[in-house]
Amino acid sequence: MKACIVYTSTTGNTEEVATAIYNQLVSHIDTDLMSIDNFExxxxxxxxxxxxxTYTWGNGQLPTEMKALYQRIETHANKHLRTAVFGTGDRFYPLFCGAVDRFRDMLYEKTDLAVTFKVELSPQQTDYNKVPIFVDRMLAVQVS
Known part of the structure; x- marks a missing residue:
């Protein structure tokens, strides 16, 4: 079994969450962690x-650097691929973590979506406490 975490981050908040998920997940299965800029x-x-x-850009939009990944998964669907999505956002905007929601909706249709996770701005201890739950839900059903 092998996992990959692909993320984008401008302020470092989403990268912090990605690293926390990686640190939890790598103790269970072989896991790669990479920025979208380095992902093939x-x-x-x-x-x-x-x-x-992903972070959310503006009022619920995907960051430019995540659009190609979104389109790739949307057009090359794999219902056997177990997926998850997490992200950071600001509740100031009406569509809090809108990019997470957009990915979630598409992944639900095109893959085996396991779990989503939203963090407001910079991750706090309560967010870090949710990381093991996120990972457990991701791994709850074994991939066939």
Whole structure:
């Protein structure tokens, strides 16, 4: 079994959450952690578990650097791929973590979506306490 966490982060908040998830997940299965800038789209099918981390741009939009990943998964669906999505956002905006919601809706249709996780701004201890739950839910059903 192998997992991949692909994320984007401008302020470092989403990267912090990605690292926390990686540190928890790597004790269970072989896991790669990489920025979207270093990810090769053609390798998606090498993974049993695929976790996406994103911030939300503006009023609920996907960051520009995540649009190609979104489109790749949307057009090359794999219902056997177990996925999860997490992200950071600001409740000031009407569509809090809107990019997470957009990924969630698409992943639900195109993959085996396991779990989502939203963090307001910078992760706090209560958010870090939720990371093991996120990982447990991700791994709850074994990939066939």
């Amino acid at each position: 789209f053609s390798t998606i099918n090498m993974y049993d578990y695929f976790i996406i981390g």
